[in-house]
Amino acid sequence: MAEHEWDRERLLEIIRLNKDKPGALLPILHGIQDALGYIPPNSVPLIAEELNLSRAEVHGVISFYHYFRDAPPGKRTIYLCRAESCQAMGSEALETHAKRRLGIDYHETTSDGAFSLEPVYCLGNCACSPSIMVDKEVYGRVTAEAFDDIIENIQVNAK
Amino acid sequence: MTIVYVSRDSSALSLGAEQVSASIRAEAAKRNISVDLIRNGSRGLYWLEPLVEVVTDRGRIAYGPVGARDVPSLFEADFLQGGRHPVCLGPTDDIAYLKNQERLTFARVGITDPVSLDDYLAHEGYRGLRRALEMSPSAIVDEVTASGLRGRGGAAFPTGIKWRTVLNTASDTKYIVCNADEGDSGTFSDRMIMEGDPFVLIEGMTIAGLAVGATQGYIYLRVEYPHAHRALNQAIEAAYRSGYLGKDILGSGKCFDLEVRLGAGAYVCGEETSLLESLEGKRGLVRFKPPLPAIKGLFGRPTVINNVISLASVPIILDKGGEYYRDFGMGRSRGTLPIQLAGNIKYPGLIEKAFGVTLREILYDYGGGSATGRPIRAVQVGGPLGAYLPQSQFDTPLDYEAFSAIWAVLGHGGIVAFDDTVDMARMARYGMEFCAIESCGKCTPCRIGSTRGVEVIDKIIQGVDRESNLALLRDLSDTMLNGSLCALGGMTPYPVLSALTHFPEDFGISAAERAA
Numbered sequence A: 001m002a003e004h005e006w007d008r009e010r011l012l013e014i015i016r017l018n019k020d021k022p023g024a025l026l027p028i029l030h031g032i033q034d035a036l037g038y039i040p041p042n043s044v045p046l047i048a049e050e051l052n053l054s055r056a057e058v059h060g061v062i063s064f065y066h067y068f069r070d071a072p073p074g075k076r077t078i079y080l081c082r083a084e085s086c087q088a089m090g091s092e093a094l095e096t097h098a099k100r101r102l103g104i105d106y107h108e109t110t111s112d113g114a115f116s117l118e119p120v121y122c123l124g125n126c127a128c129s130p131s132i133m134v135d136k137e138v139y140g141r142v143t144a145e146a147f148d149d150i151i152e153n154i155q156v157n158a159k
Numbered sequence B: 001m002t003i004v005y006v007s008r009d010s011s012a013l014s015l016g017a018e019q020v021s022a023s024i025r026a027e028a029a030k031r032n033i034s035v036d037l038i039r040n041g042s043r044g045l046y047w048l049e050p051l052v053e054v055v056t057d058r059g060r061i062a063y064g065p066v067g068a069r070d071v072p073s074l075f076e077a078d079f080l081q082g083g084r085h086p087v088c089l090g091p092t093d094d095i096a097y098l099k100n101q102e103r104l105t106f107a108r109v110g111i112t113d114p115v116s117l118d119d120y121l122a123h124e125g126y127r128g129l130r131r132a133l134e135m136s137p138s139a140i141v142d143e144v145t146a147s148g149l150r151g152r153g154g155a156a157f158p159t160g161i162k163w164r165t166v167l168n169t170a171s172d173t174k175y176i177v178c179n180a181d182e183g184d185s186g187t188f189s190d191r192m193i194m195e196g197d198p199f200v201l202i203e204g205m206t207i208a209g210l211a212v213g214a215t216q217g218y219i220y221l222r223v224e225y226p227h228a229h230r231a232l233n234q235a236i237e238a239a240y241r242s243g244y245l246g247k248d249i250l251g252s253g254k255c256f257d258l259e260v261r262l263g264a265g266a267y268v269c270g271e272e273t274s275l276l277e278s279l280e281g282k283r284g285l286v287r288f289k290p291p292l293p294a295i296k297g298l299f300g301r302p303t304v305i306n307n308v309i310s311l312a313s314v315p316i317i318l319d320k321g322g323e324y325y326r327d328f329g330m331g332r333s334r335g336t337l338p339i340q341l342a343g344n345i346k347y348p349g350l351i352e353k354a355f356g357v358t359l360r361e362i363l364y365d366y367g368g369g370s371a372t373g374r375p376i377r378a379v380q381v382g383g384p385l386g387a388y389l390p391q392s393q394f395d396t397p398l399d400y401e402a403f404s405a406i407w408a409v410l411g412h413g414g415i416v417a418f419d420d421t422v423d424m425a426r427m428a429r430y431g432m433e434f435c436a437i438e439s440c441g442k443c444t445p446c447r448i449g450s451t452r453g454v455e456v457i458d459k460i461i462q463g464v465d466r467e468s469n470l471a472l473l474r475d476l477s478d479t480m481l482n483g484s485l486c487a488l489g490g491m492t493p494y495p496v497l498s499a500l501t502h503f504p505e506d507f508g509i510s511a512a513e514r515a516a
């Protein structure tokens, strides 16, 4: 039982913290994703009820935004910039390397659950292209070797 | 105690500024030297980041790029007294790239501690607000109108006229919304302001509130900017603590509240009506206009929605007067543009210049040509919806009208350079693909047209029925140009058709065919 109940309490807490704000839905969804890493499908009815919305409306909002996810991601999420400035500095090769190195495509998670890979369209780090972000950490001028170092560092630190 | 600056700007961090800062602390402790290490914004000289500056009696001396492992040798060279070292750049203010700029909006960025209100006040901060508090709302709007400021988010609409409409629309509730979605690739000036001088944005929004009678502001910030988020929240908190925000601003009886809201990775939410929908907690579907947001905006109330740079330019306009600002620039493009130079370029960075500087000057005199040393073949100006320009257009001055005369846009001032290895048919394909990924789906030309556009360009690249597919691509672009509700669908043809027009050889069109 425990896990479900615990989830519910935690979700309600986040929802109630934000629900009186004007335009509360996005702050609530951010709150949930910050806490759990994703927005569990079973939170939708809860949110809908608290905000007096239909489930379809809540679901529609979650699915509209690229950033929100409805399944748990890997421990760390790698956002790889696909936009023009990074392309001008070789991001396509980096993309190929990253996918091969991690053994996954975009929107996938490695089998050990360590990394998810997501495309992103500009990180505002265009003066240091190509660029990636790991969770909230930005890296610039990322070569294939630098990418491997970043991954290895994270793996070492995780041990 | 010697003052040392190492940037907290996210691009500086992306190159290791945190490690540099940590090693300076560690090395100083080891040597029993006390330094006052301040985390500033970035000067915008990104090829020199991580940049370390030391305050000496000769002014601030710069070192860069500095790696963490250079730090012991910097101490050996007595950098705390401005000592010589291979990475010493001399006085920061003498660096030509920086010296040859007109920094109005960016006057403090890289100079102050971004989250220190005292530092802000010591560098002419909040003088615009103090003046505005003594003026009538209408006089504030007049000052902004006189400055000639046009929106820096892309559409270049006169800011004063927008504010006038909101001022003249009666309502018990009005809003100031800052568009900090900065989705355009190749742009980072909004980010640099928010990370490097957040108070100037807060001040600009507060002045906007006084001007139109709004007491609530929102900054809609893209979720990809966690460092900006932190800096903004720190600055907002400090402003509240000292009476620059809240119930009774500086004892004037006027109120203004301000809150940061996060986007969720949708490019289209930078479009102003989509942004308002998103702020209201909905899907970011673009609204039909009219009504204008100035009349029916957030929650149906009159709303000023402006880009970060537009709002951050207001304090200096109020402080020094609209005329002071208007005296910079050319034609109907008044004041300065914070130009963001990126892509394949040797010296990428932030260049704030009066309008009128040419693209060529920016690319070569500042940018130093391509990073790879190969010829620059194409340049995209104005983000993913901006046209690609070939070398023959590099003498165009940065001016809204001069750009529209060559079927291009300045947009938010981002410039992305490509060397001669670029395949422009692939860039055109990416333009369509991006539109397909980011379309809000409300109108058919954009939603369907972009997906079709990708398929058609694929066929052209493969050489399948090239003639008819080229004609189809032109047709499709025409439909998107004329039949889209917003500029995402409506301007995607800019990068696509400009690539085709200026670089036909990349689409398999030979010189002979072109002549025909």
Ligand SMILES: Cc1cc2nc3c(=O)[nH]c(=O)nc-3n(C[C@H](O)[C@H](O)[C@H](O)COP(=O)(O)O)c2cc1C
Residues within 6 Å of the ligand: B150, B151, B152, B153, B154, B155, B156, B157, B159, B179, B180, B181, B182, B183, B184, B267, B268, B269, B270, B271, B272, B273, B305, B306, B307, B308, B310, B311, B486, B487, B488
């Ligand atoms: C698809 C699309 C994306 C946009 N993205 C942004 C953006 O990220 N930031 C911005 O300030 N304006 C953006 N705009 C322009 C806004 O719609 C609007 O013109 C601007 O916020 C008005 O502020 P300004 O007058 O100060 O420029 C975008 C427009 C479109 C059509």
Ligand code: SF4
Residues within 6 Å of the ligand: B268, B286, B438, B439, B440, B441, B442, B443, B444, B446, B447, B484, B485, B486, B487, B488, B489, B490
């Ligand atoms: S042009 Fe595209 S993004 Fe704009 S309203 Fe139409 S479908 Fe939405």
Ligand code: FES
Residues within 6 Å of the ligand: A081, A082, A083, A084, A085, A086, A087, A121, A122, A123, A124, A125, A126, A129, A130, A131, B185, B186, B187
């Ligand atoms: S284009 Fe990649 S960070 Fe801006």
